[in-house]
Amino acid sequence: MIDLGDVRRQIETDPSHWVVYLMDFVDDFRYHKNPAAVARPFKRADDRFDALLASVAEYLCDELGIKIPDWLGQVPACKEPWFISGVENLKAIAIVESPLRFRIRKIFVLENFLSRA
Numbered sequence: 655m656i657d658l659g660d661v662r663r664q665i666e667t668d669p670s671h672w673v674v675y676l677m678d679f680v681d682d683f684r685y686h687k688n689p690a691a692v693a694r695p696f697k698r699a700d701d702r703f704d705a706l707l708a709s710v711a712e713y714l715c716d717e718l719g720i721k722i723p724d725w726l727g728q729v730p731a732c733k734e735p736w737f738i739s740g741v742e743n744l745k746a747i748a749i750v751e752s753p754l755r756f757r758i759r760k761i762f763v764l765e766n767f768l769s770r771a
């Protein structure tokens with residue numbers, strides 16, 4: 655089982671592959687549905703990735719009907735808005751489509767961000 659701390663350490667070690675680490679966690683959490691994967695706080699190191707991990711964890715907990723750990727509410731928003739796609743023409747769509755858990759931390763994603771084929 656992959657937990658948020660594992661993902662945070664992987665991102666810190668190799669930030670260029672953050673999408674792979676994040677989506678491995680998403681797949682694993684959806685499969686196992688184990689609250690232990692989000693139970694312990696991770697070491698905060700980067701406001702954008704910390705906010706992203708917290709938003710993803712809260713979103714997945716909502717999706718799976720798992721109680722959101724209180725500590726996730728203490729992870730602050732990004733200092734500056736972060737549009738994950740990085741594509742200027744998609745910013746307006748991302749503002750509209752971003753789930754609440756992401757928007758409150760100033761992270762903007764397309765509605766299919768956590769979808770897998």
